[in-house]
Amino acid sequence: MRAYFRNIYAAVSTILIGMRITFKEMFHPSVTNQYPYQYYFEKRKNVRGIHKGFRGQLYIRMEDCIGCKKCAMICPVDCIYIETSRLEKGITLSDTRAVVRLKDQTVWIGELLEGDEKIEPGTVVKLRDLDGNLHESPSEHVEHVVTSKKRRLKLDRFDIDMSLCMFCGLCTEVCSTSCLYMTQTHEFSTYDRASLLFHFADPSIYEGLTPDETETKAEDGADASEGRKQKAARRRQREETA
Amino acid sequence: MTVTAAMFYLFAVLTVGSAVLVVTTRNVVYAAFSLMLTLCSVACLYVMLHADFLAATQVIIYVGGILVLVLFGVMMTSGKLDMKLRMERGRLIPGSLVGLILLALLIRIIYQSPWQVQDTNMLESTTKSTTQSIGESILGQYLLPFEIVSVILLVALIGAVLISRKEVKEIEES
Amino acid sequence: MELLSSLIFMLVIAAALLGFVMLLALILVLAERKVSAYMQDRVGPRRVGPFGSLQTIADAIKLLLKEDIISLQADRKLFILAPYLVFVSSFAVFAAIPFGRNLIASDINIGILYIMAISSVVVLGIIMAGWASNSKWALLGAMRSAAQMVSYEIPLALSILSVIMLVGSLRMQDIVGAQSGGLFSAQNRWILLDNPFTFLAFFIYFISALSEVNRTPFDLPEAESELVAGFHTEYSGMRFALFFLAEYANMFAVSAIAVTLFLGGWSGILPGYTFLNGVPGFVIKVSVLVFVIMWLRWTLPRLRVDQLMSVCWKYLIPIAFFNLIGVGVWILIFD
Numbered sequence: 001m002r003a004y005f006r007n008i009y010a011a012v013s014t015i016l017i018g019m020r021i022t023f024k025e026m027f028h029p030s031v032t033n034q035y036p037y038q039y040y041f042e043k044r045k046n047v048r049g050i051h052k053g054f055r056g057q058l059y060i061r062m063e064d065c066i067g068c069k070k071c072a073m074i075c076p077v078d079c080i081y082i083e084t085s086r087l088e089k090g091i092t093l094s095d096t097r098a099v100v101r102l103k104d105q106t107v108w109i110g111e112l113l114e115g116d117e118k119i120e121p122g123t124v125v126k127l128r129d130l131d132g133n134l135h136e137s138p139s140e141h142v143e144h145v146v147t148s149k150k151r152r153l154k155l156d157r158f159d160i161d162m163s164l165c166m167f168c169g170l171c172t173e174v175c176s177t178s179c180l181y182m183t184q185t186h187e188f189s190t191y192d193r194a195s196l197l198f199h200f201a202d203p204s205i206y207e208g209l210t211p212d213e214t215e216t217k218a219e220d221g222a223d224a225s226e227g228r229k230q231k232a233a234r235r236r237q238r239e240e241t242a
Numbered sequence: 243m244t245v246t247a248a249m250f251y252l253f254a255v256l257t258v259g260s261a262v263l264v265v266t267t268r269n270v271v272y273a274a275f276s277l278m279l280t281l282c283s284v285a286c287l288y289v290m291l292h293a294d295f296l297a298a299t300q301v302i303i304y305v306g307g308i309l310v311l312v313l314f315g316v317m318m319t320s321g322k323l324d325m326k327l328r329m330e331r332g333r334l335i336p337g338s339l340v341g342l343i344l345l346a347l348l349i350r351i352i353y354q355s356p357w358q359v360q361d362t363n364m365l366e367s368t369t370k371s372t373t374q375s376i377g378e379s380i381l382g383q384y385l386l387p388f389e390i391v392s393v394i395l396l397v398a399l400i401g402a403v404l405i406s407r408k409e410v411k412e413i414e415e416s
Numbered sequence: 417m418e419l420l421s422s423l424i425f426m427l428v429i430a431a432a433l434l435g436f437v438m439l440l441a442l443i444l445v446l447a448e449r450k451v452s453a454y455m456q457d458r459v460g461p462r463r464v465g466p467f468g469s470l471q472t473i474a475d476a477i478k479l480l481l482k483e484d485i486i487s488l489q490a491d492r493k494l495f496i497l498a499p500y501l502v503f504v505s506s507f508a509v510f511a512a513i514p515f516g517r518n519l520i521a522s523d524i525n526i527g528i529l530y531i532m533a534i535s536s537v538v539v540l541g542i543i544m545a546g547w548a549s550n551s552k553w554a555l556l557g558a559m560r561s562a563a564q565m566v567s568y569e570i571p572l573a574l575s576i577l578s579v580i581m582l583v584g585s586l587r588m589q590d591i592v593g594a595q596s597g598g599l600f601s602a603q604n605r606w607i608l609l610d611n612p613f614t615f616l617a618f619f620i621y622f623i624s625a626l627s628e629v630n631r632t633p634f635d636l637p638e639a640e641s642e643l644v645a646g647f648h649t650e651y652s653g654m655r656f657a658l659f660f661l662a663e664y665a666n667m668f669a670v671s672a673i674a675v676t677l678f679l680g681g682w683s684g685i686l687p688g689y690t691f692l693n694g695v696p697g698f699v700i701k702v703s704v705l706v707f708v709i710m711w712l713r714w715t716l717p718r719l720r721v722d723q724l725m726s727v728c729w730k731y732l733i734p735i736a737f738f739n740l741i742g743v744g745v746w747i748l749i750f751d
Contacts, residue, residue, distance in 0.1 A: 022714055022715045026455050028457055271494070298530055310562055
């Protein structure tokens, strides 16, 4: 019997306590972040900025793409469309640049002076930047080294459909020259779905390249036609001796 | 045609029509909801007879209580949504015979009973509520039937609770 | 001709009331969203119109443009009829609410009994909605809701009965007239303060009315997290809007009845035409009660269905009975 009235008293008093709390909450300032107009990170203790490894929108440095199509093959949703074609005879394109990525996500792009794709412990990796700065780092801090590669293909089409992309980052991991990377952009909504198909290739850069037999020899090797001539010469030699 | 007469015809048609629907429809749930319409129209007819308390009580008890009970029963036991009631072939003649006999009986009773028709003044009966007179007669002249009905309802309530509750084992106070 | 003129008169009044109820629903939905937002340390709608005032219109337009889906297994006739039944019975209560001295749509001589009767019809609409959806959650929600509403009608009626015993008449304007003395008069006080027993009756009425309207903490029938959406799971678009509208109209109606019965209706704090009098006073009082209803929604957790039934049958009904006897004894001794 006493429990009955104690129940009633407990119910009523706790309801009143709860109501007082919510009433007081009405007068506390609101913590709503008015998102597109007021977009700040630093002021609140528990809201950080975008971290370094963030997988945002994809971007590619076209001067480094060799057209290997590894990214298109690994993409789980097939959102990368690449079409390549052979260069005309005698035309060479510049080599791609080397990329060194450290374990704290810093990236150096330029010309590799010391170091290789296989990172030996105990060595030092040295790279000269595009601006001319010299960077070096012991190989324990280096995560990934990409040496420069030859570009033998013309890229007619390199489209990425961001409306399909699922931001997994697999394409950036398999890229042979580490030229496909994810930026920190994550707010790129549009009103029109077709505008989410990003075109990166520019076929017009391949026009006006004239075949130049003597001066366009790259620093570390002959051009493609020279290589074919040498191969043909070697075969003839083998046939003669066989 | 006055407003009153038009209203009366409207509610009479509603009552009889929905009652026919209750009896003839194949779907049990439709029958239950047509019963709701019948009971509400009867309440409106009570209003037209200046029996205001009775009309409101009709809605509260019949529609809000008994019909809900009927619906619970129908919905819990009919199983499928489209269970159909079927009438067997050979039952039409005896059924209509019984119906006609019942109708004759009712008409005779209606015409033979002495209805007390009060010649009331319209304004007076709309302002004074019948609630007071009903209350006074229930607790005055008809007190004994009222108490007996209350006791019967109490017995029914206790019986229902007793039949439907689970066996509660005595738990030792520890 | 007399038939036509009285019909047109009735239609005009009904249309005016309907317009009022629509406007009310507009304001109440927005008020609920804003109040709930401020209580949860956020701002509510604020982009559509100044202070988000046109938000409900935007929502209504969105609901109107939605596709009307009726599942193939559902019972079409009952499915379509149910929201109208619920809305019409919720709306019919407004015909007996006194807004001002001469502002009552129909001063029925059994006013409060009519209101109780019409509230009972809402239960049927909900059962119809639950059954016709032919879906397990809808049926369960409807059955629970029916059980809840039918059970809580008893303490509702008992608490109203104590007011009627004091006033001696069922007519709404008479009830308001019996409180015309204001807060401080000796004879015609507001019924809330007349009696310690009527003070308790107010709270019993308020809790039972909360349950009749299916508001938290008694909103298990339409609980969003337990039963998908209870009896209106299968409803979309305008039909759902009708249920929604009926809920807010019901909320206002129940608060208006509480104000009329216990807080003096349209009569003011002091006798005569002083402040808190007339229609503005009535609206302010009802708004305070509606705010309390919303406040309770965002404070209390939901009751389980067995706790709900236990509160009704084991606590509210015995207390309401003793209350009734107490009011009777008080009237006998002191009046």
